[in-house]
Structure formats: C-alpha cells, structure tokens
Amino acid sequence: MSSKVTKLMTALAGVAGGLVVFGITELAHGVYQLVPSVLLAVAQRIIAVTPGGLATQAIEALGQADVPFLISNVIVVTLVLCGLLAILSLSRPFAALAGVAVLGAASLAAALSEPFAAPLATAVTVVAAFGVGSFVVRGLTRRFVAAHPVETAGGSVTSTGNVRSREAHSANGISVNRRGFLALSGGAAATGLAAVGVGRVLAGGGAQAASAPAKIQTEGSSGKVVSKTLPPPPNGASIEVPGMPPLVTPADDFYLIDAALSSPRIDRESWKLKVKGKVDNPIELSYSDLTSMSTRESDVTLSCVSNEVGGGLVSNGRWTGVLLSDVLKEAGVSPEKISGASEQLVGRSVDGWTAGFKTKHAFDGREALVAFGLNGNELPLKHGYPVRLVVPGLYGYVSATKWLTELQLTNWDFDAYWIQRSWDKKGPVKTQSRIDTLSGGDEREAGTIPIGGVAWAPHRGIRRVEISTDGGESWNDARLAEQLDEDTWRQYVYEWDASPGEHTIKVRATDGEGETQTEEESPPHPSGATGYDTIKVTVT
Numbered sequence: 001m002s003s004k005v006t007k008l009m010t011a012l013a014g015v016a017g018g019l020v021v022f023g024i025t026e027l028a029h030g031v032y033q034l035v036p037s038v039l040l041a042v043a044q045r046i047i048a049v050t051p052g053g054l055a056t057q058a059i060e061a062l063g064q065a066d067v068p069f070l071i072s073n074v075i076v077v078t079l080v081l082c083g084l085l086a087i088l089s090l091s092r093p094f095a096a097l098a099g100v101a102v103l104g105a106a107s108l109a110a111a112l113s114e115p116f117a118a119p120l121a122t123a124v125t126v127v128a129a130f131g132v133g134s135f136v137v138r139g140l141t142r143r144f145v146a147a148h149p150v151e152t153a154g155g156s157v158t159s160t161g162n163v164r165s166r167e168a169h170s171a172n173g174i175s176v177n178r179r180g181f182l183a184l185s186g187g188a189a190a191t192g193l194a195a196v197g198v199g200r201v202l203a204g205g206g207a208q209a210a211s212a213p214a215k216i217q218t219e220g221s222s223g224k225v226v227s228k229t230l231p232p233p234p235n236g237a238s239i240e241v242p243g244m245p246p247l248v249t250p251a252d253d254f255y256l257i258d259a260a261l262s263s264p265r266i267d268r269e270s271w272k273l274k275v276k277g278k279v280d281n282p283i284e285l286s287y288s289d290l291t292s293m294s295t296r297e298s299d300v301t302l303s304c305v306s307n308e309v310g311g312g313l314v315s316n317g318r319w320t321g322v323l324l325s326d327v328l329k330e331a332g333v334s335p336e337k338i339s340g341a342s343e344q345l346v347g348r349s350v351d352g353w354t355a356g357f358k359t360k361h362a363f364d365g366r367e368a369l370v371a372f373g374l375n376g377n378e379l380p381l382k383h384g385y386p387v388r389l390v391v392p393g394l395y396g397y398v399s400a401t402k403w404l405t406e407l408q409l410t411n412w413d414f415d416a417y418w419i420q421r422s423w424d425k426k427g428p429v430k431t432q433s434r435i436d437t438l439s440g441g442d443e444r445e446a447g448t449i450p451i452g453g454v455a456w457a458p459h460r461g462i463r464r465v466e467i468s469t470d471g472g473e474s475w476n477d478a479r480l481a482e483q484l485d486e487d488t489w490r491q492y493v494y495e496w497d498a499s500p501g502e503h504t505i506k507v508r509a510t511d512g513e514g515e516t517q518t519e520e521e522s523p524p525h526p527s528g529a530t531g532y533d534t535i536k537v538t539v540t
C-alpha cells in the first residue's frame with residue numbers, strides 16, 4: 001500500500017470529519033436557533049472584513065449568486081483544511097490537534113459575534129462539534145493506518161495515535177481494509193450531510209414560524225389602540241389587469257435585502273431603542289414605551305438602490321409606527337436645534353448595520369416612521385422585527401434600518417455601512433416606472449393589449465405616465481389609477497391597439513414636481529439605476 005493512497009484516504013477521513021462538524025453545528029442551530037449557524041456566521045465575518053470596494057465588485061459580478069458563492073467557498077475551504085489537518089495528524093498529531101483548536105476557536109469567535117448568540121450553548125455546541133469531528137477522523141484513520149502503516153519522511157512507521165493506541169486496536173483487530181474504510185468514511189460524511197440538511201430545514205421552519213407575525217394589538221390589556229388607522233385603499237387606486245402587482249404588497253412577497261445572512265432574533269420584552277449622540281435628552285424606550293406613543297398607519301413604497309430598471313426590488317407596504325419626529329422630540333431634538341454636529345441621523349441595528357440620512361428629513365413633512373407593523377401585523381422577522389425605520393423618498397440602504405436599536409445624531413462625516421462600501425451618501429429615490437403586464441419576448445395576438453404597471457417617486461408622487469410602442473419615437477398618456485399616497489407607487493394602464501409586427505415598448509414617468517425621469521441609462525451603483533424600462537414584444 002503506497003503512502004499516497006494512505007494520505008488520500010486520510011484526507012477523505014478529514015473531509016468526513018469536517019462534514020460531521022458542520023452537521024452537529026447546523027443541527028444544533030436548527031434545534032435551538034440561539035446557537036447560530038457556524039457556517040453563516042463565518043461567512044458573515046468574511047463579509048464584515050471584506051473591503052467595501054471589493055464587496056461591491058463581487059455583488060456586481062455575481063448578483064444574487066454572491067451569497068451562495070461565498071458560502072460554498074467557506075464550505076470548500078473548510079473541508080480542504082480538514083483534509084490537510086488529517087494528513088498532518090499522520091506525522092505530527094499535536095500540530096494537527098493545534099490546527100483543529102485554531103479552526104474551532106475561529107468558528108466559535110464567528111458564532112459568538114452574532115448578536116443573538118446564546119454564549120454558553122454556542123460554546124458547548126462548537127466545542128462538542130470539533131471534539132466529535134476529531135474523534136471521528138482519528139477513529140477512521142487509526143483503523144485504516146493500522147492496516148496500512150505509512151512511511152514517514154524519517155522512515156519510521158507511525159499512525160495517528162501513539163504506539164499504545166496502535167497496539168490496542170491491532171490487538172482488537174479493528175483495523176479495516178480500504179473498502180471498509182471508504183464505507184465508514186462515507187457513512188460519517190453522509191451522516192454529517194444529513195444532519196446539515198435536517199438542521200437547515202428546522203432552521204428554515206423556525207424562521208418561518210417566527211415570521212408568521214401576529215396581528216398588531218389594536219386594543220389589548222393595556223387598552224392600546226392605533227391612534228390613526230387608514231381606511232382600506234380606495235378601489236380607484238387599483239387597476240385590474242392581469243399581471244399588475246397588488247397595490248399593497250403582501251408581507252410574504254415584500255422584497256428582501258439583508259447584509260445579515262441570518263435575521264437577528266430579538267426578544268421584544270428586553271428590546272430597547274436608544275436615542276443618543278448630539279441630543280439634549282438621551283432616552284431609552286422599551287417596546288411598550290414606543291407603542292404607547294401616538295401611533296399611525298402610513299402607506300410607503302420602499303425601494304432598493306440596487307434595483308435594476310424594470311426590477312423587483314421595490315414593494316409597497318402599509319406600515320404602523322410612531323412618527324420619527326415624535327421619538328426625536330422626546331429626546332429634545334427639534335428642527336431649529338439641528339446643527340452641523342447633529343445633521344446626520346444614524347440608525348443602528350442590533351447586528352451593527354448602520355444607515356444615515358439628514359436629520360432634517362425627520363421634520364420636513366414626510367411621514368418617517370419608527371415602524372413596528374406591516375400590513376396590520378407585527379413586522380416579520382426578516383423585515384426587522386420588532387422595530388425598523390421607514391423613511392419615504394430615501395432608498396433603504398440610507399434609511400430603512402431593520403432590527404433597529406439605536407438612533408444617533410451625529411455630524412455628516414460618519415459613513416454608514418453601504419457608504420463605507422462606496423455607495424452614494426444621500427440616496428434619494430429616483431423616479432422610476434416599470435412595465436408589469438407584459439414581459440420581453442412575449443407573443444400576443446393583434447388587438448387591444450393593456451400595457452400596465454407601476455411608477456414611483458416617493459415623497460414627490462407621480463403626475464404622469466407615458467407609453468411608447470415604437471421604441472421612443474412617440475409617446476401616449478397612460479391612464480393613472482388614483483394616487484394612494486405621494487409616498488407610494490401608482491398604477492397605470494395604456495390600452496394599446498396593437499398591430500402585427502415587432503414592437504419596442506417603453507415607459508416613462510413624471511413626478512409630482514413635473515420632472516420626467518431621465519432616459520440616460522446608468523447602473524444601480526452608486527446612486528440608483530436610471531433609464532426607461534424597455535421590452536420587445538411580437539404581435540401576430
């Protein structure tokens with residue numbers, strides 16, 4: 001038996017051991033969510049230390065695949081390390097053990113950096129996982145190496161264990177041949193993988209359970225009522241055409257953008273909102289302090305700066321919350337008092353994510369909310385439970401802090417999370433419009449074809465939407481639905497009398513200030529995509 005084969009087999013045992021470690025940690029996370037997924041925690045740390053420019057490049061190159069790409073790399077690199085450590089253990093068992101300890105410590109550090117981690121349970125899980133993993137590798141290699149001793153560089157015969165253990169298992173006759181070894185390693189690897197699978201399913205189920213949110217109490221034991229509720233949206237605000245998105249996006253369909261790979265889990269009873277920095281009267285509000293203030297509902301369309309023209313990273317919600325200005329007033333902030341030292345309002349999430357915008361926006365008439373409800377229910381876990389910010393007219397990355405725990409007034413020099421990663425500092429939402437009822441490549445029969453969709457320019461409102469069916473040569477006014485609110489998107493439809501042929505359809509919107517969206521095409525980075533949503537359809 002060549003030592004090459006032995007090394008390969010040993011490496012396989014190492015990989016199997018690595019999968020056992022993943023299995024145990026993911027399973028523990030599935031069963032008890034306050035033990036973080038080590039895999040996601042490590043990936044999260046890598047994101048945190050990746051320089052902003054590089055992160056932005058990776059996101060641009062990989063798009064939605066960026067996170068899966070990162071996670072598969074973490075898995076591959078970890079398993080390769082496990083294989084190498086197993087080989088090292090043949091000649092230098094203590095060095096290998098030290099290597100395992102370093103891997104384990106790094107995993108534990110990453111896991112403990114998740115804001116929701118329960119420290120003791122997490123430590124026990126990670127230590128146990130690496131312990132069992134090493135034990136499995138050792139057991140496997142001992143069995144194999146006992147049958148096939150490996151020549152080391154020094155010429156001496158060695159095994160993973162010391163001499164005594166070799167004697168012991170030789171005596172027990174537990175050494176195995178290659179096939180038996182492969183079966184054992186395969187079994188260990190499969191068990192690890194199965195545990196990962198079960199853990200992921202359990203974690204997903206748990207997150208879902210937690211994100212099936214309860215109705216907001218409108219009158220509870222505290223006698224709490226939402227001070228200002230909204231009537232249902234008027235019928236005239238919706239246009240019934242197949243393919244039109246619902247006026248109010250159901251929470252399950254609301255677009256989702258997170259720097260966090262797993263949503264922080266927050267206990268509402270111990271949650272606090274601090275208002276600090278350049279304020280006269282720093283305060284700390286509990287959840288019940290917040291919800292006993294004057295609350296209201298507000299319709300606001302939220303959009304992501306990363307949205308491509310025609311893309312889906314925009315949704316419309318009916319939010320419940322307290323006016324941000326009311327919360328700031330409690331801390332002694334008023335518009336007259338805003339100075340250079342307090343001109344930026346930074347929202348900080350429990351996981352350290354930040355977003356900042358001009359403090360004056362809290363007082364300039366837009367209904368910026370410290371929100372705790374979406375569409376009549378508590379915020380879903382993924383959308384910031386228990387409390388987030390919603391600021392009409394600003395992209396999410398500068399304003400819409402989820403899992404909010406701090407409002408800090410500071411100067412404009414502070415750069416929040418995505419600003420450090422080379423996105424524009426201000427982030428006003430650009431006027432945009434989208435064709436929803438037709439997609440590029442569609443074939444339709446000649447006749448009347450409704451071209452419909454949504455246009456948005458939150459806090460300015462939409463005054464006009466036009467459709468071109470000849471690639472921008474000529475434009476026709478679309479019929480507008482009633483504007484639900486200046487802060488929301490507005491539906492439109494144009495009844496197109498379509499004749500056979502190839503047609504290039506475009507849409508453009510004009511905001512409430514009379515400004516038409518620019519035709520010039522620019523990518524999302526650094527301040528939001530521009531250009532007209534354009535599709536080609538064939539009419540037969």
Ligand SMILES: Nc1nc2c(c(=O)[nH]1)N[C@H]1C(S)=C(S)[C@@H](COP(=O)(O)O)O[C@H]1N2
Nearest residue numbers: 255256257258259304349353396397400402
């Ligand atoms: N804590 C935290 N808040 C966050 C983010 C985040 O990654 N972490 N993403 C922001 C971005 S970029 C956007 S566009 C919106 C998206 O909100 P949604 O996921 O509820 O749609 O949340 C913002 N708030």
Ligand SMILES: [Mo]
Nearest residue numbers: 304305396397
């Ligand atoms: Mo975003």
